[in-house]
Amino acid sequence: MNDFIRGKTAIVGAATFGIGEAPGYETIDLAARASIDALDQAGIALKDVDGLFLALPDDMLSGLSFAEYLGLRPKLTDNNRTGGSAFQTYVYHAALALAAGEIDTALIAYGSNQRTKAGKLMTPAQQFTWEDPYQPILPASSYALAASRHMHEFGTTREQLAEVAVSARGWANLNPDAFAKGPLTIDDCLSSRMVSTPLTVRDCCLVTDGAAAIVMTRADRARDLVAKPAYVLGAAAATWNRNISAMADLTVTAALESGQRAYAQAKLGPQDVDVVELYDAFTINTILFLEDLGFCPKGEGGRFVSGGAIAPGGSLPVNTNGGGLSCVHPGMYGLFTIVESVAQITGTAGARQIPDVDVAIAHGNGGTLSSQATVILGSGATV
Amino acid sequence: MAANDIVAIGDLHPNRDYQAFLDQGRFMLMRDRTTGEPFFYPRIMAPVTGSRDLEWFEPSGRGTVYAVTIVHRRPPTPNHNVVLVDLAEGPRLMSRVEGLTPEDVKIGMAVQARVAQVDGKGVLLFDPAPAEERAA
Structure with a gap:
């Protein structure tokens, strides 16, 4: 494993905007507002952004639109289509471009108004010819099929799935920005x-609606800009399939591969991770990714999350903002896992702050358990 | 068409040709002639190898339910099942099992392919396998 990624770059600004409901805004307005806030945190002028990485749900050419909107002429504009994991892949690509000296400042942004504009998941993804006649509810039925298989093979229960939702709600109740708050029990879920x-x-x-943005630069510059950069220690992506019907084993995701590569770059393992942020589009995701990223053996995820183990006060802090289940899910949640990881590393997470966080993992999922991408971030103590 | 139900492929249009077979009431799979490896869905080349030496063939239609979910609908629309079926020949595909209440469709169940005509178009569905095949 080369040392091209580890500690070479850092996140120096991370912001969200419009979490929950943000009526009256276009998606690009929301992304721009989060971007300006993130740049302000870093003290970087907008005009200094030379690498632009964007996703919007309603604009196929959103990267180009965003450059125009911001008044930028970026050297590198990326508008990839790896679903909710796009933002982890952006960190990966930005780290490479920054470390190579091709760009100096990367802005990674996202905005969606799906709740107030559409009232449902807003996605440019196509129905799949080979699944469409059978009327699955996409994406829910795809994840449901994976859950059915996990239950069949490993004895995972609906109560254990519910435990994931209840734990996420526990964290959301500590987060003033979270959209879904209040008591939630296993029985409520069932x-x-x-x-x-x-x-x-x-x-x-x-x-929900919501936007997020992060700003990345090289580590030497990051130290001059902010007191606590969140260093990129590892970043890797893997794609094994697009559709659930083409997934070889519904209980093993490509997070196994992206995680192993990210850990190898970071020279760390799951035992070194202080806080875990996973793309929880559905409760089964959290269980699958805890397994595939090495926090418990394959098949043990359901038992691992039981008894409040990943809830506030549990043995492993998972999805400390409340996750896609209870904090925010504007359609592509991946960037919010990174923003929350930065908040935990910089010690700005308020009532939900985990003490002394040095290593955080932010894992993105795209499509229907398709693209998987993993970013490992570290405090100054790790570099 | 050859008596052995193998159709060598000239000018290939995977989706259109597959649907045309279904519309005729036939379920056909594609395979790589060099390796004999069948695959689904049909493509202009075999996945992984990239082989373009392909042919259509008629599979046994036997399969096993690999995963199942019941899609809940607003009454009075009945709930329906969605399954992933592992075909005896190897490939996996999405379908629906008919002839059972959705709750009775179980992982591991033996099923048999059937082509139905719905609104003038062929659709691949599955029925529970006959008892003698389940015992086999």
Whole structure:
């Protein structure tokens, strides 16, 4: 493993905007507002951005639109299509471009108004010819099929899935920005409306508005800009399939590969991680990614999350902002896992702050358990 | 068409040709003639190898339910199942099992392919396998 990634770059600004409902804004307005806030944190002028990485749900050429909107002429404009994991892949690509000296300042941004504009998941993704005749509810039924298989092979239960939702709600209750707050019990989850067995509406992520942005630069410059840069220690991506019907084993995701490569770059393992931020589009995701990223053996995820183990006060802090299940899910949640990781490393997470965070993992999922991308961030103590 | 139900491919249009077979009531799979490896969905080349030496063939239609979910609908629309089926020949595909209440469709169940005509178009569905095949 080369040393091209580890500690060479850092995140120096990370902001969100419009979490929950942000009526009256276009998606690009939301992304721009989060971007300006993130640049302000770093004390970097907008005109200094020379690498632009964007995703919007309603604009196929959103990277170009954003350059124009901001009044920038970037050297590198990326508008990739790896779904909710796009932002982890952006960190990966930005780290390479920054470390190579091709760009000096990368802005990675996202904005969506799906809740107030559409009232449901807003996605440019196409129905799949080979699945469409059978009327799955996408994406829920794809994840439901994965959950059915996990339950069949490993004895995972609906109660264990519900435990993931209840834990996320526990964290959301500590986060003033979280959209879904209030008490939530295992029984509440089990008795809520069934969507696609075994997943109820409480096993499914929120439909919200929201935007996020991060700013990256090289480590030497980062230290001059901010007191606590969040250093990129590892970043890797893997794609094994697009559609759930083409996934070789529904209980093993490409997070296994992206995680191993990111850990190798970081020269760290799961035992070194202080806080875990996973793309929880559905409760089964958290279980699958805890397994594939090495926090428990394959098949043990359901038992691992039981008894409040990943809730506030548990043995492993997971999705400390409340996740896609209870904090925010504007359609592509990946960037929010990175923003929350930065908050935990810089000690700005308020009531949900985990003490002494040196290493955080931010894992993105795209499509239907398709693209998987993992970013490992570290405090100044790790470099 | 050859008596052995193998159709060598000249000018290949995977999606259109597959649907045309279904519209005729036939479920056909594609395979790589060099390796004999069948694959789904049909493509203009074999995945992984990139081989373009392909042919259509008629699979046994036997399969096993690999995963299942029941999609809940607003009444009075009935709930329906969505399954992933592992075909005896290897490939996996999405379909629906008919002839059972959705709750009775289980992982590991033996099923048999059937082509139905819905709104003038062929659709691949599965029925529970006959008892003698389940015992086999």
